[in-house]
Amino acid sequence: MKSSIKxxxxxxGGRGRNVMSIMLRMPDVEVVGVxxxxxxxxxxxxxxxxxxxxxxxVATVDYQELLRRDEVDAVMVTTGWNEHxxxxxxxxxxxxxxxxxxGGANSLEQCWDIVRASERSKMPxxxxxxxxxxxxxxxxxxxxxxxxxxxIIHAEGGYLHDLRKEIALGYERGHFRHAQxxxxxxxxxxxxxxxxxxxxxxxxxxxxxxxxxxVSSKGRGLNTWLHEHYGAxxxxxxxxxxxxxxxxxxxxxxxxxxxxxxxxxxxxRPYSRRTVIQxxxxxxxxxxxxxxxDGISEKEEQWDSIDKYYPEYEHPLWKSYQDGGKLTETVExxxxxxxxxxxxxxxxxxxxxxxxxxxxxxxxxxxITCLSEDSVAMGxxxxxxxxxxxxxxxxxxxxxxxxxxxxxxxxx
Amino acid sequence: MKSSIKxxxxxxGGRGRNVMSIMLRMPDVEVVGVxxxxxxxxxxxxxxxxxxxxxxxVATVDYQELLRRDEVDAVMVTTGWNEHxxxxxxxxxxxxxxxxxxGGANSLEQCWDIVRASERSKMPxxxxxxxxxxxxxxxxxxxxxxxxxxxIIHAEGGYLHDLRKEIALGYERGHFRHAQxxxxxxxxxxxxxxxxxxxxxxxxxxxxxxxxxxVSSKGRGLNTWLHEHYGAxxxxxxxxxxxxxxxxxxxxxxxxxxxxxxxxxxxxRPYSRRTVIQxxxxxxxxxxxxxxxDGISEKEEQWDSIDKYYPEYEHPLWKSYQDGGKLTETVExxxxxxxxxxxxxxxxxxxxxxxxxxxxxxxxxxxITCLSEDSVAMGxxxxxxxxxxxxxxxxxxxxxxxxxxxxxxxxx
Numbered sequence: 072m073k074s075s076i077k078x079x080x081x082x083x084g085g086r087g088r089n090v091m092s093i094m095l096r097m098p099d100v101e102v103v104g105v106x107x108x109x110x111x112x113x114x115x116x117x118x119x120x121x122x123x124x125x126x127x128x129v130a131t132v133d134y135q136e137l138l139r140r141d142e143v144d145a146v147m148v149t150t151g152w153n154e155h156x157x158x159x160x161x162x163x164x165x166x167x168x169x170x171x172x173x174g175g176a177n178s179l180e181q182c183w184d185i186v187r188a189s190e191r192s193k194m195p196x197x198x199x200x201x202x203x204x205x206x207x208x209x210x211x212x213x214x215x216x217x218x219x220x221x222x223i224i225h226a227e228g229g230y231l232h233d234l235r236k237e238i239a240l241g242y243e244r245g246h247f248r249h250a251q252x253x254x255x256x257x258x259x260x261x262x263x264x265x266x267x268x269x270x271x272x273x274x275x276x277x278x279x280x281x282x283x284x285x286v287s288s289k290g291r292g293l294n295t296w297l298h299e300h301y302g303a304x305x306x307x308x309x310x311x312x313x314x315x316x317x318x319x320x321x322x323x324x325x326x327x328x329x330x331x332x333x334x335x336x337x338x339x340r341p342y343s344r345r346t347v348i349q350x351x352x353x354x355x356x357x358x359x360x361x362x363x364x365d366g367i368s369e370k371e372e373q374w375d376s377i378d379k380y381y382p383e384y385e386h387p388l389w390k391s392y393q394d395g396g397k398l399t400e401t402v403e404x405x406x407x408x409x410x411x412x413x414x415x416x417x418x419x420x421x422x423x424x425x426x427x428x429x430x431x432x433x434x435x436x437x438x439i440t441c442l443s444e445d446s447v448a449m450g451x452x453x454x455x456x457x458x459x460x461x462x463x464x465x466x467x468x469x470x471x472x473x474x475x476x477x478x479x480x481x482x483x
Numbered sequence: 484m485k486s487s488i489k490x491x492x493x494x495x496g497g498r499g500r501n502v503m504s505i506m507l508r509m510p511d512v513e514v515v516g517v518x519x520x521x522x523x524x525x526x527x528x529x530x531x532x533x534x535x536x537x538x539x540x541v542a543t544v545d546y547q548e549l550l551r552r553d554e555v556d557a558v559m560v561t562t563g564w565n566e567h568x569x570x571x572x573x574x575x576x577x578x579x580x581x582x583x584x585x586g587g588a589n590s591l592e593q594c595w596d597i598v599r600a601s602e603r604s605k606m607p608x609x610x611x612x613x614x615x616x617x618x619x620x621x622x623x624x625x626x627x628x629x630x631x632x633x634x635i636i637h638a639e640g641g642y643l644h645d646l647r648k649e650i651a652l653g654y655e656r657g658h659f660r661h662a663q664x665x666x667x668x669x670x671x672x673x674x675x676x677x678x679x680x681x682x683x684x685x686x687x688x689x690x691x692x693x694x695x696x697x698v699s700s701k702g703r704g705l706n707t708w709l710h711e712h713y714g715a716x717x718x719x720x721x722x723x724x725x726x727x728x729x730x731x732x733x734x735x736x737x738x739x740x741x742x743x744x745x746x747x748x749x750x751x752r753p754y755s756r757r758t759v760i761q762x763x764x765x766x767x768x769x770x771x772x773x774x775x776x777d778g779i780s781e782k783e784e785q786w787d788s789i790d791k792y793y794p795e796y797e798h799p800l801w802k803s804y805q806d807g808g809k810l811t812e813t814v815e816x817x818x819x820x821x822x823x824x825x826x827x828x829x830x831x832x833x834x835x836x837x838x839x840x841x842x843x844x845x846x847x848x849x850x851i852t853c854l855s856e857d858s859v860a861m862g863x864x865x866x867x868x869x870x871x872x873x874x875x876x877x878x879x880x881x882x883x884x885x886x887x888x889x890x891x892x893x894x895x
Contacts, residue, residue: 372752
């Protein structure tokens with residue numbers, strides 16, 4: 072086990088520097104290199120490391136310069152969505168552990184690319200899906216593992232976030248969602264909901280996603296918003312954005328479970344990831360902040376508050392995280408989940424062990440985006456979801472263990 | 484206008500007698516005939532009329548005897564699901580106004596049957612979809628008509644009701660859901676959610692449903708419940724019920740709106756119809772009992788309680804219903820919605836006017852069931868939804884007016 076690790080960051084926009092800022096709180100992590108094509112972002116990244124650690128990292132516009140460095144243990148891919156997968160593959164082939172920020176794939180080929188790169192290089196690739204380490208999500212996972220829900224039957228989730236202003240005006244400052252909304256139509260951001268659900272369903276560890284069907288509504292949210300706020304003469308007011316305002320996707324799994332996902336970022340509404348986990352003995356519903364369990368819930372057919380369940384079912388990782396006092400100092404990262412997902416990656420790099428979200432998860436979760444586009448384009452036609460493990464999912468044992476594990480260790 | 488009307492009831496099970504009991508509160512309605520194949524149900528129906536009105540209705544096991552009677556103005560079809568549509572068609576062809584209880588169709592042909600019968604006989608056929616007259620549903624409809632939601636983009640709803648006991652043991656007393664769960668797989672009960680949504684979306688009055696795709700999870704709820712409560716030796720404990728525990732359906736509409744429906748009656752959970760109505764300027768979410776509107780809601784991205792909106796947006800029908808003091812005496816029928824939907828039918832019969840839910844609505848809403856089955860059987864394949872109006876939907880004017888109307892009167 073390494074006592075400390077050396078990481079580099081590719082991509083220093085808002086999210087990249089945010090991730091770096093949290094990682095710079097970890098005494099066993101050194102940020103030895105940073106890369107961005109934009110000089111002002113590069114300078115900001117360098118300044119952040121210098122301010123927090125007193126030393127300057129290597130700064131470059133050429134990411135390959137960073138990949139060539141032997142002392143680098145891990146590469147953090149925090150660019151825009153479109154560049155994630157190609158950089159992941161290259162970084163693994165250079166012999167590095169790789170972490171990538173969330174996003175969706177543009178093609179299945181991109182997803183296979185990271186699978187091949189990981190299998191050839193034996194290096195892991197972990198999507199930093201922070202919601203897998205959310206407090207509520209981890210408690211629910213803990214309860215699923217303990218059997219409270221019985222057999223899991225159905226799950227729901229989504230990304231329902233009013234981002235009209237950012238998307239409508241995003242082109243002025245290169246916000247990647249603007250281009251996505253201009254040109255694509257489908258669930259471009261499935262992983263915040265799908266990640267935690269996939270873990271509850273043992274996807275790629277005894278189960279897998281088989282098909283999906285995806286349908287989009289018309290898209291009127293951005294145009295309406297621009298008309299209201301900037302008038303009919305705004306240059307984007309009548310732009311025919313390709314993206315529908317609401318995309319609904321239904322995924323089927325090998326063992327008969329269904330997953331319903333929603334993507335909606337261009338209509339007014341309060342934020343929600345709308346998670347539902349439903350089994351033969353109980354249900355969790357995020358929008359109700361409530362559980363209902365046969366024989367446990369106090370009142371028949373009435374929601375029990377989540378607060379009743381924390382004392383008994385809080386995930387051990389969250390318990391120790393809160394006990395260790397790290398919660399307050401790291402609360403900037405979405406209430407602690409950012410810290411935990413990064414810490415899970417760092418621990419795997421230090422120990423040379425598998426990452427709890429691995430290359431098969433990353434590939435399968437990101438593939439939902441391009442498959443959703445395909446299905447939407449064909450009027451909701453069901454499309455197959457590839458088995459990126461090539462059959463290994465039926466009896467995989469190379470899964471993560473230890474306190475940060477999200478995996479069920481398969482029997483036998 | 485008639486000062487009073489004569490109705491007959493076909494089907495005197497629990498629901499039939501419940502409907503009749505509410506109708507017997509209306510002084511301008513006489514129940515002149517009742518029919519059921521089961522002698523004990525027939526006797527109960529007769530007793531109910533006699534108790535409340537002091538006279539005996541004609542009682543028969545032959546519904547055609549009732550249809551032949553000239554004095555009968557309207558026929559109430561309150562049998563099991565499977566018999567609704569055939570009886571509706573026959574009753575219309577006999578020259579009667581027809582009301583049918585809710586349910587789903589077994590084939591498109593059945594749906595066309597009632598359309599043809601209505602067009603030939605000029606008699607209306609109204610599904611008694613009580614949820615269209617729910618207090619919340621009517622206020623939301625009122626707000627949609629007043630433009631608060633802007634352009635409607637997406638809607639959701641469903642029937643999520645833990646009926647495991649009734650369904651699992653229903654075969655002992657002829658509960659029709661038992662057979663449905665044994666043999667069918669799809670959304671067999673779509674109309675409680677779809678009815679109110681269809682009215683918000685002007686379906687069959689300027690808009691129509693175009694396609695649907697439907698996917699079911701595995702079904703384990705009934706078997707698990709039977710094992711837990713009756714043991715592995717119960718004769719149905721291991722019965723391979725065809726029905727999935729959760730069916731998710733996505734409908735597309737002519738103007739680009741999407742409707743997501745859920746059917747789930749065999750898993751533990753609190754009851755919900757989970758309605759969501761979402762437009763360019765706001766959203767209603769039943770599970771939150773809340774609204775959010777651009778420029779109206781007090782706090783950004785926070786739900787406003789429904790209670791804030793009743794004073795200004797309560798539907799006029801509900802206002803007068805409450806003011807008239809009828810609410811307390813009729814509260815037995817799902818809080819008043821049963822009374823109102825029946826009253827809407829009675830008013831149409833008395834006035835000889837179109838029913839607010841008409842034969843095209845009844846056909847289209849019930850068709851979702853067999854189309855959902857088709858799509859589920861084909862792995863989520865999208866299937867077309869027929870235009871039961873044969874093009875009239877684009878500019879229909881034969882719609883209901885008056886206080887019970889649910890329709891938008893088309894322009895020009």
